[in-house]
Amino acid sequence: MITLLFDGLAYGMLLFILSCGLAVTLGLMNFINLAHGAFAMAGGYATVILTNRLGMPFLLTLPVAFVIAAAVGWVLERTLYIRMYEKSPLDQVLFSIGLVFMAVSGVDYLMGSQQQILHLPDFLRGRVEVFGVGIGIYRTFLIVVCGVLALALQLAVTRTRFGSRLRAAVDDRRVARGVGIPVKTVFAVTFAVGSGLAGLGGALGAEILGLDPSFPLKFMVYFLIVVSVGGTSSMAGPLYASILLGVADVLGKYYVPELGGFVIYAVLVVVLVVRPQGLFARAS
Amino acid sequence: MTTVLETRNLRKDFGALKATQDVSFRLEAGARHALIGPNGAGKTTFINLLTGVLKPTSGEIFLNGDDITSVRRDRRVARGLVRTFQINQLFGKLNVAESIGLVISERRGHGRDWWRFAGKLPGIADEIAQLATDFGLDSVLDQPCAGLPYGKQRLLEIALAIAAKPKVLLMDEPAAGVPEADRHEVLDRISALPSDVSILLIEHDMDLVFNFASRISVLVGGALFAEGTTAEIANDPRVREVYLGGGDE
């Protein structure tokens, strides 16, 4: 039981790193980016290629995965996404579906459709017994890394100048622009960091989530659940939502395997029914 | 005289802001009643409460003696309580004839008819034409609402409400934004409304208020500040002070 909770926690933390970028994009730009998972996939493949083919140490590939996904995010934001902010949600959805299709087929073409196997370094493998409870080393590693990142994000948002500008822009874009905040730059940096984090999440999760070209589609609903359950007004909301989701998913798959992913979607629908208004309180 | 619309201790809070404070108000049958007040006095909020766009924090609303506080918006319309909007609220892609027609068909209880074409409802074409002629819209019948000149849009805004055959009509600044040249057309239409329709007019234009209304209520800071005949209000020094701004005419 405790092992399961631990696994769920690790899974949840990972989901948080994967989807926090989406929460900010949605809160800041009111943009449903269904292609968010594509950035995660980019990071995942970067790590797999670097470790498996070029023999780079796994830990070293993580920042590279972040940088690559962030760079792709930056370029796409500046060239394409920026043209979409003023369009309708329907346009935004179609646009990001288009991107997902391109990402899925593109990766399929370049890497093949098979599941990628990531070779973790030996020191991250296996499990240890703590007070009779089996604890996976890699799971522990995930919780520590993602926990530190979550803390760093929270501090960055609440304590730094950029963070206060970001919060101002989330609250009211027009007012923020009025008081001289370079909203466009804030958008671009935020988008890039969000994509980078997704990429890092994809890299970290390649081993436990599985990585193949359909990754963006498979996890799209998960990301959206985190965002819709957690809300977009703080970092804490998506974090709690991620952990809840991770634990519920792991426990659900273990105790009632016949239901499978159903638990997750049920969580979504229940939240939607109970708090239909509160979901996107910031969406006007 | 009978009261057609009444509020008892109607209150609406938006957080700490008291937008409507214990307003007890009566509108008599056939009234030409104006509601005035400085900007931000809560006039539009009051209309939104009456028509069900907003839920009151407390208090009740009665229409012809029935408590309608929790009655749905569209049911209030069916009971004869209809409004116009300060900012035009039209059906952008529909043309003038279709817009008026849908209000009429809804009023007649045909809104759920899916098995026949709207234009085939008996007599509907003549009724649309009559209303359009009354409001000077007969030359633009086939034009989409979104493309109409502003003055025509303003007339259509009122025509849509009239098409619902109101017993009580709430008009939120009907002449707002209408250029001077078109103003008389809007005003003529309002004056020509049947006398059995009870009208509550929200307006900034004092000329219009004094020409049109026989009774005036003054709303200040969300609360009823004064009420009386046109002459009483015009000569009330307190009203002159808070609203009319002292001596200037």
Place this chain on the structure above:
Amino acid sequence: MAKTDMTPNGAKVVKIMRRPVRWSLAEIAFWLLAVASVFLLPGQHLILTEIAGLAILALSLDLILGYAGVVSLGQAAMYGVGAYAAGLYAIHVTGEPLSGLLVGAAAGAVIAFATSFLLLRGADLTRLMVTLGVAAVLFEVANKAAWLTGGADGLQGIWIDPILGLFDFDLEGHTGYVYSLTVLFVLFVIARLVVNSPFGYSLKAVRDNPLRASAVGVPVNARLVAVYTLSGAYAGIAGALFTQTQQFISLDVLSFQKSADGLMVLTIGGPGYLYGGMIGALAYKLIQDALSGFTPQYWQFWVGLLLVIFVLVGRDRPRQFVIDVMARLRGGKGGAQ
């Protein structure tokens, strides 16, 4: 219809209200071409059947998106449930196809009605999420209920009787195409009636301005529930038709891909004038066919690219083009009278 005591303006109103109801030359030509395809393109009937099915799915979306302004990323929920319902009906009850369509319609309508209440509050963003979530739930249910649906292996052993006991489904898809085209036409004619009925006008009022619609007496929520349910029935029929013509169901019928297909097809053709789904389905399949001709596995990449370009350029443009052409044809006809 013409009354002798009608005022001149009344006559003018009758003419205006009749305009969307009259069959224009372009419309007649469209359906004549569709009929001609039965005889002139016998080798293409399999793909044409797919196009007709896709067109019905898009038509079902058009009813809610084009006429009531409801965006959805989950039309596959009703499509898939209709498909499974028709498949199970064929296996366990009877292979009679027409009643199978009705079963599909009923299944789609029930799902739509049950979930419509989730759509009543909230803006576009929330609606997109909710519909996506509902479809995801149903996908997972079908996946796990393998004893009923066949799960990931698909539902097999579906046998469909000849239509009206006369026309057997053949391998070249001739019967399937004529059947699909007929169903499409019937559904189109009903939709055409509905959107020009008093009910249809109240939907358009809700689409254009829900606040004002309620202020002139339209019960907005009731109308949204009604049209969403109708749309569900249409999607259910599209699914049932898929089952009957393919005689096999995989989980794909409930997938996000299916919802996205419907939405793409409708937006390519343009929502709000009923032909968008058909034109979009034709364009989409032709593009897909052409692309998979030179890059069989990766055609989706190019579809994605086209979609991105299409949205960036402005998706009104193709629709505006069609509307302009139709207006010109209609104008030409008016001038000839």
